Amino acid sequence: MIDARLITLRVFARCGTIGATAELTGYSPSAVSAQLRELQRVLGMQLLTKDGRGVRLTATGRFLVAGSDPLIAQWESLRAAAMEAGDQVQPHFGLGGFSTAAAQLLAPLAATLRSTRPELEVQVLEADPARCFDLLIAERIDLAVIVAMQSEAYGEDDPRFEQTVLLDDPLDVIIPADHPLASRETATLEELAAEPWITEAAGSTYHSLFTAAFTAVGVTPRIAHEAVEWETQIAFVGAGLGVGLLPRLAPLRGAENVVRLRITGKAKPARRIVAAVRRGSIASPLIQESLGILQVNADRILTARLEEDH
Amino acid sequence: MIDARLITLRVFARCGTIGATAELTGYSPSAVSAQLRELQRVLGMQLLTKDGRGVRLTATGRFLVAGSDPLIAQWESLRAAAMEAGDQVQPHFGLGGFSTAAAQLLAPLAATLRSTRPELEVQVLEADPARCFDLLIAERIDLAVIVAMQSEAYGEDDPRFEQTVLLDDPLDVIIPADHPLASRETATLEELAAEPWITEAAGSTYHSLFTAAFTAVGVTPRIAHEAVEWETQIAFVGAGLGVGLLPRLAPLRGAENVVRLRITGKAKPARRIVAAVRRGSIASPLIQESLGILQVNADRILTARLEEDH
DNA sequence: TCGATCATGCGTCTATTTTGCATGGTTATC
DNA sequence: GATAACCATGCAAAATAGACGCATGATCGA
Incomplete structure (x- = not known):
C-alpha cells in the first residue's frame, strides 16, 4: 500500500540509473522517468538532479529513501499481522x-x-x-x-x-x-x-x-x-x-x-x-x-x- | 505516499457508509465501492461484509485501519522531515x-x-x-x-x-x-x-x-x-x-x-x-x-x- | 571525431478509473 | 402491511492517467 512511485524511487536509489530501474521494475525507462518526475511534483521536493549523462539523488532524495525503510517495514508488518489475524489468502x-x-x-x-x-x-x-x-x-x-x-x-x-x-x-x-x-x-x-x-x-x-x-x-x-x-x-x-x-x-x-x-x-x-x-x-x-x-x-x-x- | 485506496478505507472506517465516504473524499459512491473492492483484491483480504442495506468493516478491516494509524503518522513525519531538511516547497x-x-x-x-x-x-x-x-x-x-x-x-x-x-x-x-x-x-x-x-x-x-x-x-x-x-x-x-x-x-x-x-x-x-x-x-x-x-x-x-x- | 550510453520529451495508445444510471435488497414510515 | 427512502453495486460509456516507442539532446569514453 505504499505508493508505487516511492517504490520506484527506492529501486532507483539502488541502481543509480533510470534504465536499470526500468529493467528491474518492469517499466520502460520513460515510464520510470515520468513516475519520478510526478513524484517530485506531488511531494513538492526535488529528489533528482542531473549528473553527467545520468541523474542522481539529491540529499533530500537520499533522506527520503533512507527514511522510507521503516515505513516499508511497518507496512509489511501490518499486512502480515492482518493476514495472520484474519486468516486471509494472498493472491x-x-x-x-x-x-x-x-x-x-x-x-x-x-x-x-x-x-x-x-x-x-x-x-x-x-x-x-x-x-x-x-x-x-x-x-x-x-x-x-x-x-x-x-x-x-x-x-x-x-x-x-x-x-x-x-x-x-x-x-x-x-x-x-x-x-x-x-x-x-x-x-x-x-x-x-x-x-x-x-x-x-x-x-x-x-x-x-x-x-x-x-x-x-x-x-x-x-x-x-x-x-x-x-x-x-x-x-x-x-x-x-x-x-x-x-x-x-x-x-x-x-x-x-x-x-x-x-x-x-x-x-x-x-x-x-x-x-x-x-x-x-x-x-x-x-x-x-x-x-x-x-x-x-x-x-x-x-x-x-x-x-x-x- | 500511502495508497489512496487505504486512505479511502480509513475514511470509510470513520463514516460507515460508502455514500458518506464518497462525499468526504470527493469520489462518486461507485468509485469508492470499486476502490474498496480492488483494495481487497490486491491485498487478498476480506475487509468489508454486508450488513443490512449497508456494509461494515470485518475484524480484519478494523485491524488494518487501526494498524494504519502509525503508518500514516510515520509517513507524515518522514515527509515533514524531508521538507525541513531539504527546504522544499509544498505545492x-x-x-x-x-x-x-x-x-x-x-x-x-x-x-x-x-x-x-x-x-x-x-x-x-x-x-x-x-x-x-x-x-x-x-x-x-x-x-x-x-x-x-x-x-x-x-x-x-x-x-x-x-x-x-x-x-x-x-x-x-x-x-x-x-x-x-x-x-x-x-x-x-x-x-x-x-x-x-x-x-x-x-x-x-x-x-x-x-x-x-x-x-x-x-x-x-x-x-x-x-x-x-x-x-x-x-x-x-x-x-x-x-x-x-x-x-x-x-x-x-x-x-x-x-x-x-x-x-x-x-x-x-x-x-x-x-x-x-x-x-x-x-x-x-x-x-x-x-x-x-x-x-x-x-x-x-x-x-x-x-x-x-x- | 565517432560511437555508446543515458535521460527525457512527445505523440499515441492502452489500461485503469470514474461517472451516471439502473437494479436489488433492506429499513423505516405511514 | 404497503410504500417510500436509503444503500451498495453492477454495467456501459466517458474521461483520465499512465505506459510505450521513438527521436532528441547531452555527456563520456575511445
Missing part, C-alpha cells in the same frame, strides 16, 4: 533464487505451495543474490533463497531485510579422474594450492567464496581459467584443464572424467544458504509456511548427507 | 475551520501565506470540527482550526492527530436592550438561569458548550428557542425572545436592541480554539509557519481584549 507470491538454490530448494517449495494453495499464483524468478535483493526492494518477489554474501550493496544485517539461515553447503573440490589424488576421498586445499584453478570471473557472484576459502588457509591459488556456469567448470575439469570448487548441492550428473573430493583440514569452506524477505513481512503466514517448507527440505538434505558420509 | 495546502474560527484566524492565515508563498496553492474549506477531522483523515485538508470538543468520534488525544491550543475564547451573554440587566456590564449565569434561552439544537456542534457552561454552575436553563447561526440567535435576542451565549470572537456587528455582557462568577465559560494536524506532520515547515502565524493572531486578539477590558 500472488513471488520467489527468487539462484541456480542450485533455486533447483534444490525453490522448485520443491513452489511445487508444494502449488498443491497446498491452488488458488495462490506462485511466480519464480531465477536471479543472482544481489539481484534478488533488488527484486525484493522492487516488490517483484517476496522471498529469496540465496547464498549469503557481503556485497558492497547489501550487508548481512541490512535494515530492509530479514534473513534466515537454511543450511551450510560445503564446497567440494573436483579434479580430473586421472589426477594423482583422484583415488582419495578427501583432500586439503593446501595439497591443491599449486594446481591450476578454474573459477568464476573476479567480481562475479561466487568468486568471493573462492577467495575466502583460500585466504582462510593462507595460500594463494593460481587461477588458470574462468567459467560462468558450474556445468562449464565441470567440463573444463573433465578436460584436464585444472581443478575447481563445487558446492555439494551442485550435482556432477555423472560427468566424465571428473572426481569429487571432500575438503578436509582446518578450514572447511562452505557457502551459507539463507532465505531473505522484506523486513516486517516475516510474520506473514505465507512466508512462515514457506520458511517451514524450506527448512524441512534443507534438513532433509543435511540428513541425507550425513547418511551418505556414514 | 498544495488545505485548511479547514468553522465559522468564526475561520473568519478570525483562518482567513488572515490564508492571506498571509498567499503573500509570503505565492507559488503555494492554498485552499480553505469551511466545515464544523467533526468534519474537519474527517477531512484531515481524508487528506483533503492539512490543518484545521476548530473548537476543542470531545465528540464520540474523536477524543482530545486521538492518535491520528496532534492538537495545539491557540486561545480560549470566553462566552458572553447577549440580552435584549430593554432587559433589566442591560445597563450592567457583567452578569452571572445564576442571575440568568430563569431566562428563556436561545441555543443550538441538542447534539449540534456547539450545544455541548452551552450545557457545559451551566452544569459548571449547577443550574438548569430553560431552552426556549433554537437557532443554527449566530446571526439568527442574535436576531432572536434582539426581538426579545430570550437570551443567549455568544463567543467573544463572534461579532455583534451593531445588531439592534442587543446588549452583550461579560459573564462573571466562579465558572467562566469559554470555548477552546485549537489547531489540529495529522500526527507526524507537525514538524513540517509549512505547518510550523502556519501555527506561528495563527499564534501571533491569537495573541493579538488576546492583547486587544485585555486593553478593551482595561
Whole structure:
C-alpha cells in the first residue's frame, strides 16, 4: 500500500540509473522517468538532479529513501499481522533464487505451495543474490533463497531485510579422474594450492567464496581459467584443464572424467544458504509456511548427507 | 505516499457508509465501492461484509485501519522531515475551520501565506470540527482550526492527530436592550438561569458548550428557542425572545436592541480554539509557519481584549 | 571525431478509473 | 402491511492517467 512511485524511487536509489530501474521494475525507462518526475511534483521536493549523462539523488532524495525503510517495514508488518489475524489468502507470491538454490530448494517449495494453495499464483524468478535483493526492494518477489554474501550493496544485517539461515553447503573440490589424488576421498586445499584453478570471473557472484576459502588457509591459488556456469567448470575439469570448487548441492550428473573430493583440514569452506524477505513481512503466514517448507527440505538434505558420509 | 485506496478505507472506517465516504473524499459512491473492492483484491483480504442495506468493516478491516494509524503518522513525519531538511516547497495546502474560527484566524492565515508563498496553492474549506477531522483523515485538508470538543468520534488525544491550543475564547451573554440587566456590564449565569434561552439544537456542534457552561454552575436553563447561526440567535435576542451565549470572537456587528455582557462568577465559560494536524506532520515547515502565524493572531486578539477590558 | 550510453520529451495508445444510471435488497414510515 | 427512502453495486460509456516507442539532446569514453 505504499505508493508505487516511492517504490520506484527506492529501486532507483539502488541502481543509480533510470534504465536499470526500468529493467528491474518492469517499466520502460520513460515510464520510470515520468513516475519520478510526478513524484517530485506531488511531494513538492526535488529528489533528482542531473549528473553527467545520468541523474542522481539529491540529499533530500537520499533522506527520503533512507527514511522510507521503516515505513516499508511497518507496512509489511501490518499486512502480515492482518493476514495472520484474519486468516486471509494472498493472491500472488513471488520467489527468487539462484541456480542450485533455486533447483534444490525453490522448485520443491513452489511445487508444494502449488498443491497446498491452488488458488495462490506462485511466480519464480531465477536471479543472482544481489539481484534478488533488488527484486525484493522492487516488490517483484517476496522471498529469496540465496547464498549469503557481503556485497558492497547489501550487508548481512541490512535494515530492509530479514534473513534466515537454511543450511551450510560445503564446497567440494573436483579434479580430473586421472589426477594423482583422484583415488582419495578427501583432500586439503593446501595439497591443491599449486594446481591450476578454474573459477568464476573476479567480481562475479561466487568468486568471493573462492577467495575466502583460500585466504582462510593462507595460500594463494593460481587461477588458470574462468567459467560462468558450474556445468562449464565441470567440463573444463573433465578436460584436464585444472581443478575447481563445487558446492555439494551442485550435482556432477555423472560427468566424465571428473572426481569429487571432500575438503578436509582446518578450514572447511562452505557457502551459507539463507532465505531473505522484506523486513516486517516475516510474520506473514505465507512466508512462515514457506520458511517451514524450506527448512524441512534443507534438513532433509543435511540428513541425507550425513547418511551418505556414514 | 500511502495508497489512496487505504486512505479511502480509513475514511470509510470513520463514516460507515460508502455514500458518506464518497462525499468526504470527493469520489462518486461507485468509485469508492470499486476502490474498496480492488483494495481487497490486491491485498487478498476480506475487509468489508454486508450488513443490512449497508456494509461494515470485518475484524480484519478494523485491524488494518487501526494498524494504519502509525503508518500514516510515520509517513507524515518522514515527509515533514524531508521538507525541513531539504527546504522544499509544498505545492498544495488545505485548511479547514468553522465559522468564526475561520473568519478570525483562518482567513488572515490564508492571506498571509498567499503573500509570503505565492507559488503555494492554498485552499480553505469551511466545515464544523467533526468534519474537519474527517477531512484531515481524508487528506483533503492539512490543518484545521476548530473548537476543542470531545465528540464520540474523536477524543482530545486521538492518535491520528496532534492538537495545539491557540486561545480560549470566553462566552458572553447577549440580552435584549430593554432587559433589566442591560445597563450592567457583567452578569452571572445564576442571575440568568430563569431566562428563556436561545441555543443550538441538542447534539449540534456547539450545544455541548452551552450545557457545559451551566452544569459548571449547577443550574438548569430553560431552552426556549433554537437557532443554527449566530446571526439568527442574535436576531432572536434582539426581538426579545430570550437570551443567549455568544463567543467573544463572534461579532455583534451593531445588531439592534442587543446588549452583550461579560459573564462573571466562579465558572467562566469559554470555548477552546485549537489547531489540529495529522500526527507526524507537525514538524513540517509549512505547518510550523502556519501555527506561528495563527499564534501571533491569537495573541493579538488576546492583547486587544485585555486593553478593551482595561 | 565517432560511437555508446543515458535521460527525457512527445505523440499515441492502452489500461485503469470514474461517472451516471439502473437494479436489488433492506429499513423505516405511514 | 404497503410504500417510500436509503444503500451498495453492477454495467456501459466517458474521461483520465499512465505506459510505450521513438527521436532528441547531452555527456563520456575511445
